[in-house]
Amino acid sequence: MDYALNFPQHLGLYLKSLRKAKGMSQAGLASLLQVTQSRIAAIEKDPSAVSVGQMMAILELLGAQLVLRAQTLPPETALSDAASVPVQAGESTSKSKQARVVASQAAPAQHLEPRPSAQPLKHTVLADDWQSHKPQGRW
Structure with missing residues (x-):
C-alpha cells in the first residue's frame, strides 16, 4: 500500500507502524542495522536525523521501499493549459509546453489570516530602592 507523506513528522509514524507490522521491536531492528535501540x-x-542511505x-x-511520484494533472487539463499560452519567440515548442504545464501545476497563493495579537505583558512594580538590594556572592 502507498502512503503519501505530507509532513516530515509522518515519516516517523510510518516507520514505527511498519516495524510493528513486521513484529519487530526497536532493539530487534537496531541489532539488524548494527546500531543501538536508542x-x-x-x-x-525525528526522521530528519537519518541519512537517505540509512533510511533506504x-x-x-x-x-x-521509497517511491517518488510526480504529481500530474488530468491529461485534458494539462493539454488545455499548454495550448492557452502562446510560445515566446526563440522558444522551442515542446520545452515551452513543458514549462507551462509545470507552471500550471503550481499551487495558487493562499491568503493567510493574521494571528490575533499576543496579550500585553503585565508590568511588575519594583520597590523604589530595588537597585540597592544587590544579590550576595558571585555569579
Whole structure:
C-alpha cells in the first residue's frame, strides 16, 4: 500500500507502524542495522536525523521501499493549459509546453489570516530602592 507523506513528522509514524507490522521491536531492528535501540527511537521520533542511505536500509529491512511520484494533472487539463499560452519567440515548442504545464501545476497563493495579537505583558512594580538590594556572592 502507498502512503503519501505530507509532513516530515509522518515519516516517523510510518516507520514505527511498519516495524510493528513486521513484529519487530526497536532493539530487534537496531541489532539488524548494527546500531543501538536508542538510535532507532531517535529516528522514529525525528526522521530528519537519518541519512537517505540509512533510511533506504531501514525500509529494506521493513519490507518497504521509497517511491517518488510526480504529481500530474488530468491529461485534458494539462493539454488545455499548454495550448492557452502562446510560445515566446526563440522558444522551442515542446520545452515551452513543458514549462507551462509545470507552471500550471503550481499551487495558487493562499491568503493567510493574521494571528490575533499576543496579550500585553503585565508590568511588575519594583520597590523604589530595588537597585540597592544587590544579590550576595558571585555569579
